[in-house]
Amino acid sequence: xxxxxxxxxxxxxxxxxxxxxxxxxxxxxxxxxxxxxxxxxxxxxxxxxxxxxxxxxxxxxxxxxxxxxxxxxxxxxxxxxxxxxxxxxxxxxxxxxxxxxxxxxxxxxxxxxxxxxxxxxxxxxxxxxxxxxxxxxxxxxxxxxxxxxxxxxxxxxxxxxxxxxxxxxxxxxxxxxxxxxxxxxxxxxxxxxxxxxxxxxxxxxxxxxxxxxxxxxxxxxxxxxxxxxxxxxxxxxxxxxxxxxxxxxxxxxxxxxxxxxxxxxxxxxxxxxxxxxxxxxxxxxxxxxxxxxxxxxxxxxxxxxxxxxxxxxxxxxxxxxxxxxxxxxxxxxxxxxxxxxxxxxxxxxxxxxxx
Amino acid sequence: xxxxxxxxxxxxxxxxxxxxxxxxxxxxxxxxxxxxxxxxxxxxxxxxxxxxxxxxxxxxxxxxxxxxxxxxxxxxxxxxxxxxxxxxxxxxxxxxxxxxxxxxxxxxxxxxxxxxxxxxxxxxxxxxxxxxxxxxxxxxxxxxxxxxxxxxxxxxxxxxxxxxxxxxxxxxxxxxxxxxxxxxxxxxxxxxxxxxxxxxxxxxxxxxxxxxxxxxxxxxxxxxxxxxxxxxxxxxxxxxxxxxxxxxxxxxxxxxxxxxxxxxxxxxxxxxxxxxxxxxxxxxxxxxxxxxxxxxxxxxxxxxxxxxxxxxxxxxxxxxxxxxxxxxxxxxxxxxxxxxxxxxxxxxxxxxxxxxxxxxxxxxxxxxxxxxxxxxxxxxxxxxxxxxxxxxxxxxxxxxxxxxxxxxxxxxxxxxxxxxxxxxxxxxxxxxxxxxxxxxxxxxxxxxxxxxxxxxxxxxxxxxxxxxxxxxxxxxxxxxxxxxxxxxxxxxxxxxxxxxxxx
Numbered sequence: 001x002x003x004x005x006x007x008x009x010x011x012x013x014x015x016x017x018x019x020x021x022x023x024x025x026x027x028x029x030x031x032x033x034x035x036x037x038x039x040x041x042x043x044x045x046x047x048x049x050x051x052x053x054x055x056x057x058x059x060x061x062x063x064x065x066x067x068x069x070x071x072x073x074x075x076x077x078x079x080x081x082x083x084x085x086x087x088x089x090x091x092x093x094x095x096x097x098x099x100x101x102x103x104x105x106x107x108x109x110x111x112x113x114x115x116x117x118x119x120x121x122x123x124x125x126x127x128x129x130x131x132x133x134x135x136x137x138x139x140x141x142x143x144x145x146x147x148x149x150x151x152x153x154x155x156x157x158x159x160x161x162x163x164x165x166x167x168x169x170x171x172x173x174x175x176x177x178x179x180x181x182x183x184x185x186x187x188x189x190x191x192x193x194x195x196x197x198x199x200x201x202x203x204x205x206x207x208x209x210x211x212x213x214x215x216x217x218x219x220x221x222x223x224x225x226x227x228x229x230x231x232x233x234x235x236x237x238x239x240x241x242x243x244x245x246x247x248x249x250x251x252x253x254x255x256x257x258x259x260x261x262x263x264x265x266x267x268x269x270x271x272x273x274x275x276x277x278x279x280x281x282x283x284x285x286x287x288x289x290x291x292x293x294x295x296x297x298x299x300x301x302x303x304x305x306x307x308x309x310x311x312x313x314x315x316x317x318x319x320x321x322x323x324x325x326x327x328x329x330x331x332x333x334x335x336x337x338x339x340x341x342x343x344x345x346x347x348x349x350x351x352x353x354x355x
Numbered sequence: 356x357x358x359x360x361x362x363x364x365x366x367x368x369x370x371x372x373x374x375x376x377x378x379x380x381x382x383x384x385x386x387x388x389x390x391x392x393x394x395x396x397x398x399x400x401x402x403x404x405x406x407x408x409x410x411x412x413x414x415x416x417x418x419x420x421x422x423x424x425x426x427x428x429x430x431x432x433x434x435x436x437x438x439x440x441x442x443x444x445x446x447x448x449x450x451x452x453x454x455x456x457x458x459x460x461x462x463x464x465x466x467x468x469x470x471x472x473x474x475x476x477x478x479x480x481x482x483x484x485x486x487x488x489x490x491x492x493x494x495x496x497x498x499x500x501x502x503x504x505x506x507x508x509x510x511x512x513x514x515x516x517x518x519x520x521x522x523x524x525x526x527x528x529x530x531x532x533x534x535x536x537x538x539x540x541x542x543x544x545x546x547x548x549x550x551x552x553x554x555x556x557x558x559x560x561x562x563x564x565x566x567x568x569x570x571x572x573x574x575x576x577x578x579x580x581x582x583x584x585x586x587x588x589x590x591x592x593x594x595x596x597x598x599x600x601x602x603x604x605x606x607x608x609x610x611x612x613x614x615x616x617x618x619x620x621x622x623x624x625x626x627x628x629x630x631x632x633x634x635x636x637x638x639x640x641x642x643x644x645x646x647x648x649x650x651x652x653x654x655x656x657x658x659x660x661x662x663x664x665x666x667x668x669x670x671x672x673x674x675x676x677x678x679x680x681x682x683x684x685x686x687x688x689x690x691x692x693x694x695x696x697x698x699x700x701x702x703x704x705x706x707x708x709x710x711x712x713x714x715x716x717x718x719x720x721x722x723x724x725x726x727x728x729x730x731x732x733x734x735x736x737x738x739x740x741x742x743x744x745x746x747x748x749x750x751x752x753x754x755x756x757x758x759x760x761x762x763x764x765x766x767x768x769x770x771x772x773x774x775x776x777x778x779x780x781x782x783x784x785x786x787x788x789x790x791x792x793x794x795x796x797x798x799x800x801x802x803x804x805x806x807x808x809x810x811x812x813x814x815x816x817x818x819x820x821x822x823x824x825x826x827x828x829x830x831x832x833x834x835x836x837x838x839x840x841x842x843x844x845x846x847x848x849x850x851x852x853x854x855x856x857x858x
Contacts, residue, residue: 005430221712221721228709231698237657238687238695239709240679 006347013345025341029333036329042320054315055308061315063198067269068281069307070202071096071261073300075285077206077213078257080294082134082250084217085230089251091137091152092258093282094159095130099259100266101163102129104182104273107266108171111186118188122263130259131252133159138251142244148251160278167273181274191268200268206300209257214296226250258282284310287335306331360423361386362517362548363408363439368417370403377403378414379572385517390539390549392559392580394589395569401552404569405519408550409441410434440515442506444522450495457494458509480511484541485534500531507538518542519550524558525779536562556586568592602790602814607634613771613801614654615666621658623649623825631801633770636793638816638833639805641846646825647775647805654803655687655773668770681713686769688760690776692753696760699749703739704730706748707763714767733762754785761792772802778811790815809842821845 013021034044056062075092082089102125110118137151164180173183193200217223229236229246236243265277284306291306292298313327361384370378378400385391395401406412408419410428418425421437428434448457455474477490486504494502503523510518520539524532539549539562553559559566560580566589568576576592583589610633619627623646631637641647652658654665656676665672667685679685689695697706704723707730708715715722715729727744734742737758741750748756757777764772774793778786793802793815806812812819813833820830821842828845831838 219721219723220719221716222719224705224708224712224721227701227705228698231700232694234691234695235698235709238689239712240656240676 005350006343007350009346009348018345021341021344022338025337026334029330029337032333032337033326033330036326037322040322042322047316047320047322050319051309051312051316053312054319055312060198061311065304065308065311066199066203067307068310069300069303070200070206071265071269071281072284072288072307073206073303074209074261074264075258075282076288076292076299076303077210077296078254078261079285080289080292080296080299081213081226081257082254083289083294085226085247085250087138087141087247087250087254088149089134089137089152089254090149090286091133091155091159091282092254092261092285093278093280094152094156095133095255095258096262096265096282097156097159097163097278098133098255099126099130099262100273100277101166101262102126102259103263103266104166104171104185107185107189108182111189113188115188119191119267122189122267123260126259126263127256128259130262131256133259134251134253134255135248138248142247156282160275163273163278164275167275171273173272179274182272184272185267189267190271191264193268200264202264202268205260205264209260210296210300258285284331287331290335291338306334309334359387360420362422364420364423365404365408366418366420368404368407368414368419370407370412370414377572378407381417381569381572381574383567383574383577385548385550386565387516387546387548388543389564390543390551390562392563392566393550393552393569394554394556394559394566399569400572401569402521403572405441405521405550405552408434408439408517408519410439435513435515438514438516439519440510440513440517441519442503442510442521442523444525446502446506448494448502448505451493453491453493454488454497454505454508455490457505458512462513476512477508480508483545484511484538486538498531499526500528500534503527503531503535504538511542515547517548517550519552521552522554523551524553524555532558556589560586560589602787602794604794604815604817606817607798609634611669612666613668614803616650616654617664617666618662619650619653619660619664621649621653621661624653625825627827629820629827629830631771631803633799633801634797635817636797636802636804636815637818637820637830638812639803639820639822640807640809640812640842641822645822647822649825650822651687651689651773651775651803651805655685681711682767683770684767685771685773686710686764686767688764688772688774688777690779692756692760693748697748697756700747702747703734703744703751703759706759707733710763711766729766733766734759737762757789758785761789765792765796768799769796770800772796772800773805774802775805776807777804778806778808786811813839 030048034048037044037047054061055065075096078095079089079092103122106118106122106125110121113121133155134152137146137148137155140146140151141148167180167182171182173179173181175183191200191202194203217227225236225241226246228239229241229243233243236246261281262277265281266273270277288299288302288306291302309327309330313322313324313330316322316326317324363385365381365383368378368381381400381404383391393401393404403412407414408428410431410433413429419428420426426433426437428437428439449460452460455470455477458477459468459473474490477488481488481490481504484507486508488501488504488508492501494505497505503526507518523535527535536558539551543549551559551563560583563580566576566578566580566583567574568578578592583592612630612632614631616627616629627646627650629637639647639650649658653660654667656672656679660672663671663673667675675685693699698709704727708721708723708726711726712721715726730744733739734744739751739755739758739762748759751759761777772793777793778789790811793804796802804812804815816833818830819833819839819842821828823846829838833839
């Protein structure tokens with residue numbers, strides 16, 4: 001029997017302590033994944049080094065990680081907004097799909113508009129489509145008391161199937177030799193790259209939107225009201241806040257941000273709509289939001305970390321024949337250890353006094 | 356004092372949290388067959404002391420003796436094994452399970468369960484202590500009083516010899532409280548020792564054998580109850596200065612009607628009619644559960660009335676709440692400070708902004724710095740501790756949290772105040788402060804005071820209304836001695852509704 005007990009801290013852990021806990025949690029997840037690599041017959045240190053090098057070790061790898069971090073960041077920013085209100089939107093994947101569909105519709109319908117009109121129109125349509133995909137579960141939740149977790153999850157499948165229907169059917173490029181994809185967008189509908197790098201201007205969108213969301217929660221009255229509603233629904237009603245409307249608002253914002261990510265992925269990364277743009281960014285976004293404790297700056301860091309994991313695992317697969325599923329395992333381990341480490345911010349483990 | 360060893364002897368117990376000393380050299384005896392009342396202001400160290408007895412906290416110094424033998428209570432299991440049981444203010448029951456299931460939960464036994472036998476055991480045990488409870492009932496369906504009985508039965512089944520009651524009557528109706536006292540008497544007659552924590556001095560005087568008074572972490576007084584002359588004397592000993600329970604109520608000129616309820620009906624309320632004017636306190640008394648909650652929630656905008664029967668500051672209910680100003684309007688001071696009036700996970704500035712945000716808004720922006728300055732003035736003015744605006748609401752004691760809510764609500768300069776059990780759970784000094792605040796506030800506002808404490812209602816109110824079974828049985832001036840004498844009967848529904856209740 002262990003003579004330990006868990007006691008609540010009088011004061012939450014400070015910044016330094018929190019960083020230490022986070023670092024130890026990450027280290028633990030690496031040790032655990034090292035053991036897994038070892039069991040799979042791969043030398044663990046070499047495996048982890050390959051993973052790291054593959055993610056951040058070269059200019060190409062770093063750029064690829066940042067490129068993948070962009071949609072993850074925007075989706076995560078979106079779900080974090082909903083999570084603040086304790087609305088468990090796990091539908092970023094579907095909202096992302098709808099966003100890409102909305103943007104594609106504008107791009108295919110008005111290819112000749114000048115880009116300074118076409119791009120904002122695509123963004124607007126992507127936000128609208130993603131927002132509607134968030135609005136539906138919000139209304140169902142507030143009016144019919146459905147569970148938003150189930151509904152947003154189910155709507156992911158619907159959203160992705162709608163995308164499939166379009167690219168296999170009406171929007172299929174006649175010259176694609178039967179591949180399910182739309183024609184390539186006109187140049188006016190493409191978000192360009194920054195200088196000579198492979199990173200697109202979507203990175204700037206992330207910085208602007210992240211700052212906007214941060215400021216929104218910190219400085220505006222509406223942001224404050226959302227914070228209150230997230231902490232205590234009864235107090236929100238007591239203070240005269242329109243809780244139902246706030247729930248709908250956050251779900252629309254959440255969906256719109258995921259929709260924006262869908263726009264960037266279609267416009268900047270693949271320059272068309274095709275089923276392969278759905279690779280689970282919307283689910284990784286949930287992991288990122290939790291790791292970052294819903295803070296926009298942390299979401300940025302965690303996005304790059306988990307995007308790097310995706311890129312690094314490809315390298316690991318190529319060089320050491322480790323299965324791709326290892327990336328998912330590592331992602332899960334990181335989430336588990338970091339969440340478990342969160343215990344230490346409010347509790348401490350004491351040694352029981354012996355008789 | 357008897358020559359036998361006490362059940363529990365606390366000797367020189369000290370406990371600090373950081374620089375805060377919660378208990379300093381506390382020595383107490385809990386004797387067999389006696390009820391020890393523990394009195395003290397909020398934050399005097401009662402909870403810490405009880406947590407030490409329950410094995411949740413370890414003292415920094417001092418020892419605990421069980422029947423003369425030194426024990427170390429280093430876990431809750433150990434405390435239970437030593438026969439120490441706690442009845443907490445917030446019950447620790449599984450709502451979805453039955454009474455019997457809750458009582459046997461966590462006790463050791465074989466793999467197979469014999470429910471019929473277990474239910475019989477529960478019934479028998481309950482009868483021994485004068486409790487009547489259906490062992491097969493689901494806890495969720497029980498009243499607060501019955502739930503408390505389940506908590507007590509849990510301890511009795513575990514053969515606890517020392518039972519600690521933390522403000523047990525706070526959630527009970529007067530009748531349920533009486534039953535509890537009978538049960539407690541039965542317990543001591545069977546040789547158990549009881550610690551009774553309460554703020555209600557009458558109860559302490561009525562039930563206890565000995566009284567220990569804690570102030571700032573130390574026991575300042577231990578006295579046999581029969582040696583205390585009156586509750587006033589007890590109150591004096593408790594706060595260290597003579598407290599006048601009678602507050603000075605100078606009549607204020609009545610002005611315009613701020614609240615008019617005209618034939619309010621819902622599933623519980625029947626034909627509620629009354630008016631409230633600026634300059635008066637209207638005290639609504641009655642046993643909890645007779646419609647006060649519905650009435651308050653409707654007046655405060657949390658529950659929609661079926662018909663257009665309420666006028667607040669001259670506007671219809673719908674119009675008033677659709678465009679309610681943050682100031683010069685309605686302030687609601689709810690009974691549930693933790694769950695309704697504050698956000699436990701937010702700091703004091705955010706909690707201050709909760710209802711005053713309208714005054715610190717410029718376009719879409721919230722002027723947090725300005726709010727912070729205001730809040731820091733209020734923290735000083737109302738003596739809220741700790742005086743740290745970055746503290747979270749959950750870190751404040753009940754009394755300080757209530758002061759924070761009051762500071763915030765009075766800052767809004769309300770013209771209609773609904774105060775629900777405003778001093779419940781508070782010590783006398785804090786309650787007195789709040790009474791004076793309310794009396795002063797009525798110069799600019801009409802106050803609807805809903806309280807279960809008759810002496811509070813009588814001390815503060817200009818007019819009294821009695822509620823029973825969803826009806827406003829009678830309204831009268833608090834100077835009307837004949838009517839005041841009849842309040843208990845009215846609360847019990849023994850008086851016919853008089854025609855004067857319609858005014």
